[in-house]
Amino acid sequence: MTRLWSWGALAFGLIYFALPLIGMTEFSLKMRRGEYSFDAYAKVLADPKFQETFSYSVIMALVTIAFGVLLVVPTAFWVRLKMPGMRPYVEFITLLPLVIPAIVIVFGYIRLYNTSSWLPLTGSAMGTNILLMFGYTTLALPYMYRAVDTGLRTIDVATLTEAAQSLGAGWGTILARIILPNVLVAVLSGAFLTFAIVIGEFTMAALLNRPAFGPYMQLLGANRAYEPAALAVIAFGITWACMGLIQLVTRFSKHTRAQH
Amino acid sequence: MAFLEIEHLEKSFGTLRVVKDFNLSIAQGEFVSLLGPSGCGKTTVLRMVAGFETPSTGMIRIDGRDVINQRPNQRHIGMVFQAYALFPNLTVAQNVGFGLKIKGAAPAKIAARVAEMLALIGLPELGNRYPFQLSGGQQQRVALARALAVQPSVLLLDEPLSALDAKIRVSLRTEIREIQRKLGITTIFVTHDQEEALSISDRVVVMNGGIAEQVGAPFEVYNRPTTRFVANFVGTLNTFDAVVVDPGAGVVKLAGVEVTLPQPLTAAKGTTVGLALRPEGLRLGRIEGRELVLPATIVDVHFMGSVIRLGVRVAGQRVALDTFNRADTPPPPVGSSAEISLSARDLIVLGD
Numbered sequence: 001m002t003r004l005w006s007w008g009a010l011a012f013g014l015i016y017f018a019l020p021l022i023g024m025t026e027f028s029l030k031m032r033r034g035e036y037s038f039d040a041y042a043k044v045l046a047d048p049k050f051q052e053t054f055s056y057s058v059i060m061a062l063v064t065i066a067f068g069v070l071l072v073v074p075t076a077f078w079v080r081l082k083m084p085g086m087r088p089y090v091e092f093i094t095l096l097p098l099v100i101p102a103i104v105i106v107f108g109y110i111r112l113y114n115t116s117s118w119l120p121l122t123g124s125a126m127g128t129n130i131l132l133m134f135g136y137t138t139l140a141l142p143y144m145y146r147a148v149d150t151g152l153r154t155i156d157v158a159t160l161t162e163a164a165q166s167l168g169a170g171w172g173t174i175l176a177r178i179i180l181p182n183v184l185v186a187v188l189s190g191a192f193l194t195f196a197i198v199i200g201e202f203t204m205a206a207l208l209n210r211p212a213f214g215p216y217m218q219l220l221g222a223n224r225a226y227e228p229a230a231l232a233v234i235a236f237g238i239t240w241a242c243m244g245l246i247q248l249v250t251r252f253s254k255h256t257r258a259q260h
Numbered sequence: 261m262a263f264l265e266i267e268h269l270e271k272s273f274g275t276l277r278v279v280k281d282f283n284l285s286i287a288q289g290e291f292v293s294l295l296g297p298s299g300c301g302k303t304t305v306l307r308m309v310a311g312f313e314t315p316s317t318g319m320i321r322i323d324g325r326d327v328i329n330q331r332p333n334q335r336h337i338g339m340v341f342q343a344y345a346l347f348p349n350l351t352v353a354q355n356v357g358f359g360l361k362i363k364g365a366a367p368a369k370i371a372a373r374v375a376e377m378l379a380l381i382g383l384p385e386l387g388n389r390y391p392f393q394l395s396g397g398q399q400q401r402v403a404l405a406r407a408l409a410v411q412p413s414v415l416l417l418d419e420p421l422s423a424l425d426a427k428i429r430v431s432l433r434t435e436i437r438e439i440q441r442k443l444g445i446t447t448i449f450v451t452h453d454q455e456e457a458l459s460i461s462d463r464v465v466v467m468n469g470g471i472a473e474q475v476g477a478p479f480e481v482y483n484r485p486t487t488r489f490v491a492n493f494v495g496t497l498n499t500f501d502a503v504v505v506d507p508g509a510g511v512v513k514l515a516g517v518e519v520t521l522p523q524p525l526t527a528a529k530g531t532t533v534g535l536a537l538r539p540e541g542l543r544l545g546r547i548e549g550r551e552l553v554l555p556a557t558i559v560d561v562h563f564m565g566s567v568i569r570l571g572v573r574v575a576g577q578r579v580a581l582d583t584f585n586r587a588d589t590p591p592p593p594v595g596s597s598a599e600i601s602l603s604a605r606d607l608i609v610l611g612d
Binding site for chain 2: 155156159160162163164165166167168169170173177178181182184
């Protein structure tokens with residue numbers, strides 16, 4: 001009887017998640033009357049706006065990842081090594097973006113960095129891009145920090161640091177040659193999650209008026225029928241590819257096999 | 261002239277004084293062990309020499325230069341850790357060559373030195389392996405090679421054998437000592453294992469409560485402990501209480517028999533002094549040249565291979581007696597009566 005309930009719960013879950021996706025995918029293929037076709041996909045992919053916004057978001061994602069890694073890895077390393085008592089507080093701070101809506105953060109940014117402020121970042125496209133990148137880093141912080149912190153837990157940070165120091169290494173060398181390579185799998189997990197977040201993010205990009213992929217999806221959804229569904233499937237594909245890459249990288253990391 | 265000098269070294273963590281007025285001079289090429297129970301401050305002293313802890317007060321000089329204000333990466337020290345601490349992302353060869361690469365040595369020079377070091381530790385063919393592909397003993401050998409590759413002025417070993425199994429521990433400690441002798445490198449070895457410390461050191465520093473209780477050659481520390489703690493911590497010890505009869509002549513009464521000790525006593529007549537005797541200082545039977553013979557009962561027999569440890573009761577007190585195994589003489593049965601003999605020369609007068 002219990003077994004039946006378990007199967008029932010599983011089936012319900014699968015239907016709950018899969019049915020809308022199947023429906024949406026099926027709908028995205030019905031642009032041509034009476035037969036299935038990839039017309040909607042072809043249209044979306046051929047749209048210069050798609051290419052423009054998608055490339056913009058990819059570049060923003062890569063910059064966000066680079067900045068996030070430079071911010072989070074040394075911070076998490078330092079907290080573990082020198083200030084273990086501060087860990088709960090740092091964890092709390094990194095969790096804040098989950099409870100503070102993106103719209104609040106972006107309004108805060110606009111208020112602080114508008115053209116009449118002491119640091120008028122919104123006054124130029126580059127300045128706004130930088131602001132958006134900071135916003136993305138904040139949104140991805142809970143995932144990035146947690147991933148890196150978990151990675152650091154699998155190695156003996158203190159002893160490895162001391163071993164490297166006794167061999168003459170400075171902080172930069174220790175971080176770049178010892179710590180980062182050993183938490184690379186964790187950093188990549190955080191990086192792919194960041195990538196997925198940035199690609200689909202709407203609020204910040206829209207309010208800062210940047211040509212990102214999120215606002216483009218929204219714009220297309222408001223004006224077309226089949227293309228938004230195709231675009232949603234593409235966005236899902238990208239996210240899932242990221243998840244797949246996390247798995248792949250974890251599997252192919254040769255020196256960490258002993259830890260499993 | 262001492263190569264490594266430690267003077268009046270102190271370390272406190274908050275209100276807790278972990279190391280108290282620690283002094284030690286080590287000659288070039290000497291192998292010195294810091295021996296003591298957990299929490300005695302031995303690792304803290306080592307970490308202060310390495311630069312990982314800052315002393316509260318005191319001075320550390322290596323080859324004449326004051327290193328107190330130098331960072332760990334400037335001290336030119338090689339360190340081997342209990343947990344091996346090999347870099348998991350680097351191969352054995354890259355691990356060994358790490359320090360040289362940091363110094364900016366040419367790749368050809370690094371390769372030659374790595375090959376030399378791997379040959380020294382007897383693992384010339386393992387350069388391409390990753391640490392996780394090695395056994396514990398192999399990993400610790402590589403860690404030793406890595407520490408030595410940069411030709412440090414001092415080698416620090418922080419309980420390097422504690423994580424290994426008994427057999428590897430014994431063979432590796434011999435290897436460490438051989439390599440140290442060959443290179444003539446000044447070495448400090450931290451351990452809580454007295455057998456380890458006694459077997460490979462030129463000198464042993466027995467530590468307790470942050471203080472160096474005794475510094476001396478293993479033979480001296482074992483046979484002539486100067487404090488009750490050292491006597492009890494280093495080796496097994498039988499302790500007896502004896503009453504002073506004539507302090508100037510060193511005469512005491514032990515188990516009702518008067519014994520003349522080799523040295524005069526400072527304790528007053530009629531007071532009780534602690535006397536100690538190693539298990540191998542007691543002999544089964546009446547032995548020529550041993551002036552004290554006492555009746556005893558065998559209460560326990562531990563056969564340990566080359567040595568048999570007997571538990572015997574003498575004058576109401578239980579003591580341990582070691583005797584060599586001989587194939588033609590089985591150990592006496594438990595409960596049997598025997599005589600044991602001892603010499604006053606072997607008795608150690610315990611101080612505080």
